[in-house]
Amino acid sequence: MDSTICKGSYILWNDLHCDEAKDYVAHLTTAAGCDSIVTLHLKHYADPKEESKDGGTCKGTPYIWHDQPYSEAGVHKLTLKNKAGCDSVYATLNLTVYEPIETTDEEGFACYGKEFKWNDETYTTSGTYTQHLKTVHGCDSTVTRKITIPTKPATSSESQTIFKGTSFTWNGKTYDATEQRL
Numbered sequence: 092m093d094s095t096i097c098k099g100s101y102i103l104w105n106d107l108h109c110d111e112a113k114d115y116v117a118h119l120t121t122a123a124g125c126d127s128i129v130t131l132h133l134k135h136y137a138d139p140k141e142e143s144k145d146g147g148t149c150k151g152t153p154y155i156w157h158d159q160p161y162s163e164a165g166v167h168k169l170t171l172k173n174k175a176g177c178d179s180v181y182a183t184l185n186l187t188v189y190e191p192i193e194t195t196d197e198e199g200f201a202c203y204g205k206e207f208k209w210n211d212e213t214y215t216t217s218g219t220y221t222q223h224l225k226t227v228h229g230c231d232s233t234v235t236r237k238i239t240i241p242t243k244p245a246t247s248s249e250s251q252t253i254f255k256g257t258s259f260t261w262n263g264k265t266y267d268a269t270e271q272r273l
Contacts, residue, residue: 095134097177104131139170139178147187149230156184164188189228196236203241214238 096102101110105117115131146154146161153160161167164186171180199214201207207214210222217239224232253259258267 092129093132093134095136095175097175098135098138100177102133105129109133136173136175136177136179140180142180142182143185144183145185145187147189147228149189149228150191154184154186157182161186162188189226189230191230192226192232194232194234196234199236199238201238201240203244205240207238207240209236209238210234214240216240217242 094102094104096110099110101108103109104115105119107115107117109115109131112133112135115133117129117131119127119129121127144156146156148154148162151162153162155161156167157169157171159169161184167184167186169180169182169184170178171182173179196209199207199209201214209220210224212220212222214220219235219237221233221235224234226232253266258265260266
């Protein structure tokens with residue numbers, strides 16, 4: 092007769108306490124008074140395996156491991172059983188939970204009539220803009236940036252008084268009071 096049990100457990104067989112993986116022999120007497128020898132071939136299920144896994148998930152999204160959801164960072168231990176109810180796997184999950192990232196980029200500028208490009212987006216007016224991106228772990232990332240684009244060209248003026256017969260230089264060009272009115 093063959094039987095398999097979990098390590099650390101036992102069975103009672105013909106008044107024998109059987110817990111080791113070996114053959115047990117019972118000497119019995121039949122109803123007719125004859126001697127009978129019965130042998131039990133006792134085996135143990137295999138030793139449990141050890142399994143370790145590193146995992147990561149975004150905050151708010153559970154990590155599924157062995158059909159169980161995990162949302163807390165840290166070390167999680169699990170003992171899996173075989174169909175006979177014996178420990179078959181001692182499993183360890185080292186879980187990292189990644190936080191969403193919210194940042195503010197430095198201010199962006201563009202000249203009048205130009206566009207400002209930022210992360211494959213094009214902006215043509217001033218404002219504070221937010222982009223929703225993904226981190227290297229696939230988690231949400233929000234980036235905000237203030238962009239300034241003037242609504243009219245930049246101008247400058249300067250006043251200069253000159254006397255007839257004199258000149259002055261402005262932006263590399265010389266002006267003479269007899270030639271032009273400025």
